[in-house]
Amino acid sequence: MSIRIALIGPGAIGGTLAAHLLSRPEIDLTIIARTPFDQLRVEQPDGSALVGTPPFLTTLDAASAATAAGPFDWIFVAVKAYDAAATAPWLAALLGPSTRVAIIQNGVEHRERFAPWVPASQLLPVMVDLPAERTAPGRIRQRGPGLVRVPADDLGHAFVALFAGTPIDAATSDDFTTVLWRKLTINSHGAINALLLRPNRALQTPAIAELARAIMLETIAVARAEGARLDDALADTILDSALRAAPDGVNSLHADRAAGRRMEASARNGAVVRAGLRHGIPTPFNLMATTLLEALQPTD
Ligand SMILES: NC(=O)c1ccc[n+]([C@@H]2O[C@H](COP(=O)([O-])OP(=O)(O)OC[C@H]3O[C@@H](n4cnc5c(N)ncnc54)[C@H](OP(=O)(O)O)[C@@H]3O)[C@@H](O)[C@H]2O)c1
Known part of the structure; x- marks a missing residue:
């Protein structure tokens, strides 16, 4: 059975994680973009490139159609912290009772920032250490290895499993x-x-x-x-x-x-x-x- 993921914010971090997840056939990834683009292309530190064309959604009508096809298992949110409120309509459209939401941002206030829209039991804060920059919509340069850390609870373990077999160093932390x-x-x-x-x-x-x-x-x-x-x-x-x-x-x-x-x-x-x-x-x-x-x- 495939794992459905909606990723909101395909910038330097979201786009890079998305490109690596596309290598896993069991993952069914949909990208929610503010600025549309045709293709996701992520240059790797070794000079190679990951290229993919996952389905993109840019309107809430499309989100409704996507959720009609079945609930999302995960929503990844990788917008900048100051754009959190702009994701509220997407979260309202995509979030089901068993959807887990990974907030992939800097800072320490992931839970507080998204508390108005995501129940605490469904929210997973993620620390990301991944040097990358966006050169244009859908075009990203990954400068070094990627690392993600999450709390060592059920959500954290499930999140880590998503990256199995990818070069992203994903692990839980007891602290x-x-x-x-x-x-x-x-x-x-x-x-x-x-x-x-x-x-x-x-x-x-x-x-x-x-x-x-x-x-x-x-x-x-x-x-x-x-x-x-x-x-x-x-x-x-x-x-x-x-x-x-x-x-x-x-x-x-x-x-x-x-x-x-x-x-x-x-x-x-x-x-x-x-x-x-x-x-x-x-x-x-x-x-x-x-x-x-x-x-x-x-x-x-
Ligand atoms: N870049 C790094 O090396 C790095 C490293 C560690 C941690 N972080 C953290 O990771 C988080 C993400 O940073 P980033 O560097 O990936 O930012 P970014 O490159 O600016 O990407 C943010 C993305 O979110 C999109 N977006 C904004 N509002 C949206 C909305 N309402 N719906 C859909 N998409 C929306 C933007 O679209 P547009 O194309 O329209 O702008 C852009 O694609 C930040 O908290 C940052 O501090 C970044």
Whole structure:
């Protein structure tokens, strides 16, 4: 029996995961796109390309027809965090009582963000580490190996099984809180590059490296209050690795600002501020980053 998956948001992450899932004959994948395209093409790190033409839906009428053919087993949501509300009509049309919904986004608020539209028992938060960028609708460049981590519950185990036989490193974690906050700690210092519009090499300036360290230490303090097992030494580990990375490397917040796109400032640094408030932990560095990045959001 085939496994029906609807994927909302075929961008860098959604498109790459979709292209890998297409290699599994037992998976029946439908893509929900905002901007239509003819073909999904994902360039691989080794220079090869995954090419596919799964069915695409762009209108809710089509979604109704698709659900008439039977319930979806899974919905994958891989839009940017700020586009969450735009998926509500799709979720209303596609979600059945036994459909599981994987939220594949950065940040730590997957459950809260989708609580208005997805029952908690059907929602699976996913941490994704997969360097990829979209060059045009349906055209994606995957720059390195892909990794997804999920909580070690029934939904998590079922999600991991979907990627069997694909090169995506999918696994459950017994400490998903730590997994999410570790990634957010890395992401939190990316705000500095986005504000400066300067790539990784900005961290070679000692005062900027100190600022990055301070933002991360704040994030780690809040993470611990949230139950994550993170040590302050993580900030130095992340800094060392950022200093060894390509000096021209650009994080996604920086890339989004440089391209005039909206930024996930609220889902990243803003999430640290909100959690800090809950625990009475001051987060002035993350607050300043969030406030300035929000002020720099494009107006459309
Ligand atoms: N890219 C990375 O390397 C990376 C790595 C780790 C984590 N992440 C996280 O993964 C998440 C997804 O990021 P991304 O880089 O994949 O973003 P992206 O490339 O901008 O893709 C988002 C996709 O969602 C689509 N979309 C937006 N609203 C929609 C709607 N209402 N219905 C259907 N499709 C809709 C967009 O369509 P349009 O074509 O119309 O814009 C686009 O195809 C983010 O939380 C990001 O932080 C990304």
